[in-house]
Amino acid sequence: MPINRGESDAELSVAAARAGAAVVRELYGRRLERYEKSGGDFATAADLAAERAVLEVLRAARPGDAVTAEESGRTGAAGADRRWLVDPLCGTLNYAVQSMLVGVNVALRVGREVTAAATADPFSGEVFWTDGERARVRRDGADAELTPTAGSALVDVNLDPPFPNAPGFRAARLLTDPGFAERFRPRVISSSLAVAWVAAGRRAAYVTDGAPADSVHFAAGIALCRAAGCTVTGLYGEPPHTGAGGLIAAADADTHAALLELVERQRTPAR
Known part of the structure; x- marks a missing residue:
């Protein structure tokens, strides 16, 4: 793949994610x-082959940048100002049983902010991407703005471990709360591709436990949602990149407030 070292970080994230997606699709x-x-x-x-393809693109264009990758770990200076976060195949268990619900995530953190990111869907051919200001989806070479909406009422919930906020929060318990069933319908695709779908208006929200700070799984999706105008916090309303606070990414403030209340209800159950 030709590399233009003068291309923007956002375009580079798209190119890298597409390179990984091509491998994932080929080996499916x-x-x-x-x-x-x-x-x-x-x-x-x-996973390994897709990661090599992503890193090849990034290192050819930005040889001085640090990288944290899902399979090969951290390279470059520990305190590097520019660090790429790479998840080459999010949804490995899905992929291994020939389910196409997977994504390839590439994000660039500059200082404390993610300034460029892309999530590629290897099988639809779509790439959801942001330059840190606007969020778009690229299909067949054309870009369209991402427009979040809660109209579907579908909330994707990550049920995979680890659960650092247990017992104060358990994702499975959220689904059994009558208040959840009154307003939402659950979905579980077991891939952070669903976070990009919140930005795209295909999910009303996404909820997960875990530590999203510098996460190769969630950095791209969080950046997409924030650039699209979603409401994004930790499980208890804190900024999303602050420790093991989990994540609520919602299409709008009203949906976010409803989910925040349901999560808080677990911490303070009725007596």
Whole structure:
């Protein structure tokens, strides 16, 4: 792939995500070697190959930047001002059983802010991307603005561990709250592609436990949602990049407030 070192960081994030997505698409359905991690998690040969493709694009264009990648870890200076966050295949368990619900996430943090990001859907061909100011989706070479809306009432909830906020918050318990069922309908795709869908108006919200600060899984989606005008905080309303606070990304303030109330209800159950 030709590399233009003068291209913007946002365009570079798109190019890198597309490079990873091409590998994911090419290897789909093949018998792939697995590499075991902890807690029942694993990577496949597609994860590793997609990550190499992403890093090749980034390093060719920005050789001095630091990188944190899902499979190969951290490279570059620990305190680097510019750090790329790469998740080459978000939804590995889906992919391994030939489910197409996966994404490729690439984000650039400059200082404390994510200034460019892209999430590629290998199978739809869409790339959701932001330059830190506006959020767009690229289809067939053309860009369209992302417009969040809560009209679907669909809330994607991540049920995968770890659960650092338990027992004060458990995602599964959120789904059993009568207040949730009165207003929302749950979805669980087990990929942070769903965070991009909030920015695109395909989900009303996304909720997860975990530590989104400098997360290769969530940095791109958070940046997309913020640039699109969504309401994005931790589980208890705190800024989303501050420790193990989880994440609520909602299409609008009203949806966010409703989910925040439901989450808070777990911490202070009725007596």
